[in-house]
Amino acid sequence: MSKSLQAIRGMNDILPEQTPLWRYFESTVARLLDNYGYKQIRMPIVEFTELFKRSIGEVTDIVEKEMYTFEDRNGDSLTLRPEGTAACVRAVLEHGITGGGQTQKLWYIGPMFRHERPQKGRYRQFHQIGCEVFNLDGPDIDAELIVLTWRLWGQLGIRDAVKLELNSLGTSESRGRYREALVEYLSAHLDKLDEDSQRRLKTNPLRVLDTKNADTQAVLVDAPKMADYLDDESRVHFEGLKARLDAAGIPYVINPKLVRGLDYYSKTVFEWVTDKLGAQGTVCAGGRYDGLVEQMGGKPTPGVGFAMGIERLILLLETLEQVPEEIFRQVDVYLCAFGEAAELAALALSEKVRDQLPNLRLQINAGAGSFKSQFKKADKSGALYALILGDDELAQQVIGFKPLRGQGEQQNIAFDALAAHLATCIVQG
Numbered sequence: 001m002s003k004s005l006q007a008i009r010g011m012n013d014i015l016p017e018q019t020p021l022w023r024y025f026e027s028t029v030a031r032l033l034d035n036y037g038y039k040q041i042r043m044p045i046v047e048f049t050e051l052f053k054r055s056i057g058e059v060t061d062i063v064e065k066e067m068y069t070f071e072d073r074n075g076d077s078l079t080l081r082p083e084g085t086a087a088c089v090r091a092v093l094e095h096g097i098t099g100g101g102q103t104q105k106l107w108y109i110g111p112m113f114r115h116e117r118p119q120k121g122r123y124r125q126f127h128q129i130g131c132e133v134f135n136l137d138g139p140d141i142d143a144e145l146i147v148l149t150w151r152l153w154g155q156l157g158i159r160d161a162v163k164l165e166l167n168s169l170g171t172s173e174s175r176g177r178y179r180e181a182l183v184e185y186l187s188a189h190l191d192k193l194d195e196d197s198q199r200r201l202k203t204n205p206l207r208v209l210d211t212k213n214a215d216t217q218a219v220l221v222d223a224p225k226m227a228d229y230l231d232d233e234s235r236v237h238f239e240g241l242k243a244r245l246d247a248a249g250i251p252y253v254i255n256p257k258l259v260r261g262l263d264y265y266s267k268t269v270f271e272w273v274t275d276k277l278g279a280q281g282t283v284c285a286g287g288r289y290d291g292l293v294e295q296m297g298g299k300p301t302p303g304v305g306f307a308m309g310i311e312r313l314i315l316l317l318e319t320l321e322q323v324p325e326e327i328f329r330q331v332d333v334y335l336c337a338f339g340e341a342a343e344l345a346a347l348a349l350s351e352k353v354r355d356q357l358p359n360l361r362l363q364i365n366a367g368a369g370s371f372k373s374q375f376k377k378a379d380k381s382g383a384l385y386a387l388i389l390g391d392d393e394l395a396q397q398v399i400g401f402k403p404l405r406g407q408g409e410q411q412n413i414a415f416d417a418l419a420a421h422l423a424t425c426i427v428q429g
């Protein structure tokens with residue numbers, strides 16, 4: 001027997017009963033980003049593998065073991081994007097839209113792909129909404145990105161469940177000096193480090209800081225601190241950011257061990273974390289990447305951004321029961337018609353009503369059926385009102401109007417008066 005076809009592990013269908021919540025989330029974020037003056041950009045899902053190797057870094061988990069990489073029919077090595085920043089940088093460079101110091105405040109949404117071990121909140125295809133800002137080098141824009149996410153958490157009702165962690169990685173020079181000091185210290189304690197950290201010490205020593213291994217963590221207690229190696233410029237930048245967050249009343253904690261898993265960061269890094277989702281608690285993360293554009297072949301161009309994981313935020317909304325009930329009601333009026341003459345009249349009438357009320361969510365019964373079965377479908381649709389058209393009503397050029405969820409008698413409304421009547425009953429979006 002042939003094996004039934006299944007989706008790939010870690011890649012999920014989003015079923016019709018879930019899409020209202022996704023659309024609510026996505027439209028809330030999109031509206032907020034519009035209001036802050038961000039413009040949407042859409043990049044391809046597949047890019048040359050080289051792009052991710054050069055930007056994210058050869059010795060990161062993503063590039064070493066998580067990318068979906070394949071050869072296409074031309075023999076080019078392509079990769080399903082594991083994140084959005086690299087492609088966004090490639091796009092702005094390719095189209096010259098950051099040239100001459102032009103500011104760009106951009107956002108994107110879409111699927112990302114990482115071959116990680118799937119578990120709650122961690123998938124192989126997941127979705128991000130991200131922002132990237134180019135050609136602004138001050139802490140004001142770092143603060144704006146954080147402030148707008150804080151506002152979003154407020155709008156979604158999840159503010160109390162998330163915590164902001166902040167750190168500064170300094171410039172690449174100061175990070176280089178810190179790296180040397182860290183390597184020297186850790187090398188002196190090599191035998192106490194776990195195997196993975198011993199390997200990272202050689203390839204990407206800062207990543208040792210976010211080890212989960214308790215013995216290595218104990219060694220790190222007395223390790224040199226990044227803050228002591230920060231250059232003046234980064235220190236002033238970081239102070240500027242903290243002052244703005246204080247002024248905006250946004251609580252944060254400094255986490256000196258926050259280094260992020262991608263290599264392109266400099267100065268500010270931050271993560272919004274929650275303890276409500278188990279192990280996969282980072283719902284939004286980002287930072288500054290002032291060297292990346294130049295590294296990718298462009299002119300020196302400061303950049304800063306973040307990306308939020310949609311699946312994790314949706315899980316959080318569900319866990320905290322912050323899902324507004326009304327998003328699931330997608331039909332205002334359900335029209336039941338009995339007999340062919342009534343069906344024809346119903347179609348013509350409903351098109352006229354749609355002309356007059358373009359936002360009305362009107363569903364016509366399809367597939368005929370008895371009074372009872374059509375009525376059942378009307379009720380199941382979640383509609384507030386049913387419209388009823390049979391031979392008797394047709395003869396009088398009226399339609400039955402019946403409230404389905406509450407008080408109110410059934411009444412007949414003249415065809416000509418239907419749109420005006422519906423307009424008084426239904427608040428249209």
Ligand code: HAM
Pocket residue numbers: 082083084085114116121122123124125126127128130131132261262282283284285286287288304305306307308309310311312
């Ligand atoms: P990231 O930390 O790799 O950063 O991912 C950002 C967010 O995407 C995470 O905080 C998490 O919410 C979500 N995420 C990541 N991997 C998964 C997964 N396997 N399953 C579900 N959700 C996941 C970046 O991607 C950077 N490009 C962010 C950035 C933009 N930095 C500057 N600009």
